[in-house]
Amino acid sequence: MSTAPPPYPNPAATALAAITTVSQRMAVRSGRRRRPAGPVERTLQVEVRAVRRPCPDVAVLDLVPITSAPLPGWGPGAHVDVELPSGLLRQYSLCGDPADRSAYRIAVRAVPGGAGSAEVHALTPGARLRLRGPRNAFPLATAPSYLFLAGGIGITPIAPMVRAAHAAGLPWRLVHTGRDLASMPLSGELAALAPDRVVRRPDDGGVPRPEQLLSGVDADAAVYCCGPPPMIEAVRRALPAAQRFHSERFSPPPIRDGRPFTVRIVGGPEVTVPADRSALDAVREIRPEVPYSCRQGFCGTCHVRLVAGTTTIDPTRPDPAGPGRTALCVGRAEGDGVTVDLGR
Numbered sequence: 345m346s347t348a349p350p351p352y353p354n355p356a357a358t359a360l361a362a363i364t365t366v367s368q369r370m371a372v373r374s375g376r377r378r379r380p381a382g383p384v385e386r387t388l389q390v391e392v393r394a395v396r397r398p399c400p401d402v403a404v405l406d407l408v409p410i411t412s413a414p415l416p417g418w419g420p421g422a423h424v425d426v427e428l429p430s431g432l433l434r435q436y437s438l439c440g441d442p443a444d445r446s447a448y449r450i451a452v453r454a455v456p457g458g459a460g461s462a463e464v465h466a467l468t469p470g471a472r473l474r475l476r477g478p479r480n481a482f483p484l485a486t487a488p489s490y491l492f493l494a495g496g497i498g499i500t501p502i503a504p505m506v507r508a509a510h511a512a513g514l515p516w517r518l519v520h521t522g523r524d525l526a527s528m529p530l531s532g533e534l535a536a537l538a539p540d541r542v543v544r545r546p547d548d549g550g551v552p553r554p555e556q557l558l559s560g561v562d563a564d565a566a567v568y569c570c571g572p573p574p575m576i577e578a579v580r581r582a583l584p585a586a587q588r589f590h591s592e593r594f595s596p597p598p599i600r601d602g603r604p605f606t607v608r609i610v611g612g613p614e615v616t617v618p619a620d621r622s623a624l625d626a627v628r629e630i631r632p633e634v635p636y637s638c639r640q641g642f643c644g645t646c647h648v649r650l651v652a653g654t655t656t657i658d659p660t661r662p663d664p665a666g667p668g669r670t671a672l673c674v675g676r677a678e679g680d681g682v683t684v685d686l687g688r
């Protein structure tokens with residue numbers, strides 16, 4: 345994959361390039377594979393300045409620094425790790441204006457039984473939080489035009505992308521799906537930019553087929569999709585192989601062709617990992633204190649030392665934790681089992 349910056353054939357593309365960062369441009373050239381974002385150790389102290397609820401189960405929080413220093417810059421698609429008061433770590437996309445270094449904005453849907461989202465919804469102005477990041481595993485690449493697809497709260501990384509494409513004067517279209525209009529945040533505000541380019545499509549008329557979502561997409565458009573895994577997979581399968589497609593899911597990737605294996609914990613018991621579950625899930629049944637965040641391999645929270653054995657995600661993808669370590673959330677033993685040191 346080339347890492348040279350793409351040519352910017354017109355002023356609009358140049359404007360978009362100013363919004364995306366150099367590192368993003370290097371990371372995302374066209375194509376279906378992207379480089380995972382590495383861990384960011386930078387820690388930020390912020391305070392909740394305001395909370396609003398555009399939907400009954402969605403809280404939008406504005407987070408401001410506790411010092412006078414501006415917050416680190418970011419680009420569309422970036423997220424932060426949020427350390428919640430209980431110590432839980434959760435990742436949320438930044439959905440505000442990247443040009444505003446005085447505040448970050450996140451929008452969080454309350455998930456039934458979700459400890460992290462429940463804590464976020466209990467936050468009030470004045471609460472202090474620690475953040476790590478921002479980092480970007482879903483950056484916006486330059487393209488002649490864009491089709492943005494968002495499922496439910498998947499609108500959060502997409503919203504700054506829409507604003508960036510619009511500000512750059514590039515052609516774009518947004519399709520936002522959801523349970524019903526009352527549960528679909530942010531896209532109503534985006535429709536104010538260009539009402540004829542935003543389709544808000546509640547599922548009460550039936551879950552849209554991928555051909556409907558992709559209707560009229562230009563062959564050279566970049567398609568950005570964030571939503572539940574079935575939506576992403578359906579869109580991916582429906583697109584021609586040459587179409588530029590970028591996606592971000594907000595749940596763990598499906599395990600394909602998994603085999604059971606054993607995790608021996610140094611100083612602890614042996615755990616059997618079933619074919620359809622992750623080592624993280626299996627280990628947390630007996631060691632629920634083992635931390636995690638992204639469940640997709642890239643945040644580093646669940647990376648631990650491998651004492652014996654080797655792991656990969658699958659035969660074609662290495663373990664993102666690197667040599668001598670494993671990401672419990674996605675790594676699977678190459679043989680019958682591995683030994684890990686949970687002391688990290």
Ligand code: FES
Pocket residue numbers: 635636637638639640641642643644645646647671672673674
């Ligand atoms: S939870 Fe993020 S790398 Fe495993």
